[in-house]
Amino acid sequence: MLINIAKPSDLTEADVTPESIYLSRRRFMGGVVGLGAGLTLSNPTHANADYSDVPQGDSPAWLKEKISGTEWRAITPDDPDKDKIAPYDDASNYNNFYEFGTGKTDPARRAGSLRTEPWSVVIDGEVNNGGRFALEDIAKPSQFEERIYRLRCVEAWSMVIPWLGIPLADIIQRAEPTSKAKYVRFETLVDPEQMPGQRSSFSLIDWPYVEGLRLDEAMHPLTLLAMGMYGRELPNQNGAPLRLVVPWKYGFKSIKSIVRITLVEEQPVNSWQLIAPNEYGFYANVNPEVDHPRWSQATERRLPNSLFSPNTIDTLMFNGYADEVAELYAGLDLKANY
Ligand SMILES: Nc1nc2c(c(=O)[nH]1)N[C@H]1C(S)=C(S)[C@@H](COP(=O)(O)O)O[C@H]1N2
Numbered sequence: 001m002l003i004n005i006a007k008p009s010d011l012t013e014a015d016v017t018p019e020s021i022y023l024s025r026r027r028f029m030g031g032v033v034g035l036g037a038g039l040t041l042s043n044p045t046h047a048n049a050d051y052s053d054v055p056q057g058d059s060p061a062w063l064k065e066k067i068s069g070t071e072w073r074a075i076t077p078d079d080p081d082k083d084k085i086a087p088y089d090d091a092s093n094y095n096n097f098y099e100f101g102t103g104k105t106d107p108a109r110r111a112g113s114l115r116t117e118p119w120s121v122v123i124d125g126e127v128n129n130g131g132r133f134a135l136e137d138i139a140k141p142s143q144f145e146e147r148i149y150r151l152r153c154v155e156a157w158s159m160v161i162p163w164l165g166i167p168l169a170d171i172i173q174r175a176e177p178t179s180k181a182k183y184v185r186f187e188t189l190v191d192p193e194q195m196p197g198q199r200s201s202f203s204l205i206d207w208p209y210v211e212g213l214r215l216d217e218a219m220h221p222l223t224l225l226a227m228g229m230y231g232r233e234l235p236n237q238n239g240a241p242l243r244l245v246v247p248w249k250y251g252f253k254s255i256k257s258i259v260r261i262t263l264v265e266e267q268p269v270n271s272w273q274l275i276a277p278n279e280y281g282f283y284a285n286v287n288p289e290v291d292h293p294r295w296s297q298a299t300e301r302r303l304p305n306s307l308f309s310p311n312t313i314d315t316l317m318f319n320g321y322a323d324e325v326a327e328l329y330a331g332l333d334l335k336a337n338y
């Protein structure tokens with residue numbers, strides 16, 4: 001499969017428009033931006049995609065500048081009626097981020113203590129061009145893009161979230177993996193002073209929170225390093241200033257507040273695998289046919305919902321991204337490799 005994502009130079013002026021103009025224009029434009037085969041794209045009038053009420057955060061000037069240069073050319077889920085973007089208030093107040101507590105509202109209440117500036121990321125392991133890089137230098141050479149993706153948590157709820165960021169493949173290519181590099185391992189910050197969940201002696205997780213991808217998954221064009229959402233920087237509770245988004249996998253793969261990216265030879269063991277290996281695997285591809293030992297994965301609650309309108313929908317294979325990613329797993333037993 002080849003996803004032909006247009007280069008900035010291929011885009012017309014209408015495709016690369018500052019946010020403010022874009023936001024007012026987007027509701028009136030009908031055209032479909034022509035990108036390559038495979039990806040379901042992109043009606044710029046995607047239902048309820050209006051971020052004008054979203055409060056702006058306070059991020060450094062370089063990040064604001066990158067965000068205003070975003071290609072507002074969303075790669076979207078394919079059903080704009082059903083796949084409505086979650087209101088910002090839901091996406092930023094119903095979170096899993098155990099570094100700030102295990103309750104869904106703990107991260108929004110407590111993540112204010114995280115200092116995201118300055119921030120640097122170590123890129124090391126099987127690479128020729130590793131080191132410690134300021135976030136700004138990681139972001140600078142890449143074009144920011146918007147990606148409207150479904151996020152499906154293994155707990156059987158989901159949301160549609162508009163992310164901003166850069167393909168992970170950009171970063172990995174620049175690091176120049178050696179021929180031994182087969183997997184990518186990610187780590188979240190460890191700092192109990194800033195992260196109250198890491199001070200709790202009852203914590204399940206052996207910090208840092210760790211995740212991993214196979215190198216071909218990491219290089220896949222859908223795999224995003226997000227630095228923003230809803231047309232602004234990431235709120236801390238969503239993993240500021242840098243988090244992974246892998247839309248065809250359960251949400252726990254999408255590790256937040258990343259400080260280290262290591263190219264490795266062996267398959268990394270992720271935090272949830274360590275805690276309960278019979279419940280959480282390395283792959284964690286969304287799959288309605290492979291149930292979690294304690295609950296079914298056949299359906300999900302699409303948020304926002306309510307008691308009177310539970311909004312239960314069928315879960316899709318690979319979270320609806322099968323056309324793009326199924327061939328990564330040709331020949332792999334998805335029941336054994338959950
Ligand atoms: N470091 C870290 N990353 C994490 C988590 C976490 O607890 N710590 N939770 C994961 C889980 S279970 C989910 S569902 C998503 C939630 O992302 P969101 O809060 O932005 O919706 O983040 C993932 N990334």
Ligand SMILES: [Mo]
Nearest residue numbers: 153154251252
């Ligand atoms: Mo999750």
